[in-house]
Amino acid sequence: MRTLIPNAISKEDIGSILSRYPSNCRIEDRWTDETIKDLVEQIKKHAPILAGGKSYLRVETQGQGHPPHYDGCTQDFQPNHMSWCAYSAVMLLTDPESFKGGEFQFLEPEERHRGDLYGSLLIYSSGAHNDPQLHLSTPHRWGKRTMLLMFFEEDPNGTRPKTA
Numbered sequence: 344m345r346t347l348i349p350n351a352i353s354k355e356d357i358g359s360i361l362s363r364y365p366s367n368c369r370i371e372d373r374w375t376d377e378t379i380k381d382l383v384e385q386i387k388k389h390a391p392i393l394a395g396g397k398s399y400l401r402v403e404t405q406g407q408g409h410p411p412h413y414d415g416c417t418q419d420f421q422p423n424h425m426s427w428c429a430y431s432a433v434m435l436l437t438d439p440e441s442f443k444g445g446e447f448q449f450l451e452p453e454e455r456h457r458g459d460l461y462g463s464l465l466i467y468s469s470g471a472h473n474d475p476q477l478h479l480s481t482p483h484r485w486g487k488r489t490m491l492l493m494f495f496e497e498d499p500n501g502t503r504p505k506t507a
Contacts, residue, residue, distance in 0.1 A: 344467060344468040345449065346466045347456075347466075348464040349463045351382060352378060352382065360378060360379075360436060361402070366402050366403065367403055368401070369399050370399060371398075371399045374398075382464060389466050390429075391430075391498045392429070392430050392497065393501070396498075398496055400492065401492045403489065404489040406483050406484075406488070407482055408444075408445070408481045413469060413477055413478075414494060415469040415470040415471060416470065420471040425494065429495065430470070431495070432465060432467075433464075434464050435457075436491055439457055439461050441486045441487060445481060446480065446481045447460060447479075447490075448481065451477050
């Protein structure tokens with residue numbers, strides 16, 4: 344499952360996230376922040392997530408990229424440190440003109456995102472049991488690239504929204 348929600352938040356809300364959350368640290372129990380709460384509600388329309396369970400967000404600024412991986416299992420579908428993670432979401436928080444490189448890519452089937460993630464929410468399945476999406480991010484060469492990363496446990500009482 345992959346879903347892109349264009350323009351999920353305003354530039355003002357992006358600035359608010361950048362000013363409130365420290366970069367490169369795991370942030371739990373922030374589901375009451377109005378901007379984050381709105382994003383979580385948007386995600387719930389597409390995936391049966393359990394915010395506040397084994398869920399967290401991270402505002403990440405780093406340049407090395409990430410090698411191919413699944414969030415909720417190893418590449419051979421075995422448990423990993425985030426085996427509870429069934430759904431993930433990403434959003435670019437910095438203007439894509441302010442850095443070079445830094446693509447977010449799905450591998451099977453291939454799909455690339457960069458500028459279209461600015462203020463937009465990309466939700467995807469990430470657990471071993473629900474068609475996890477193999478993905479990576481490429482290094483960026485100059486500038487600052489900051490992403491909002493969100494990871495969610497599946498709501499066992501939730502129903503999966505119907506896809507068209």
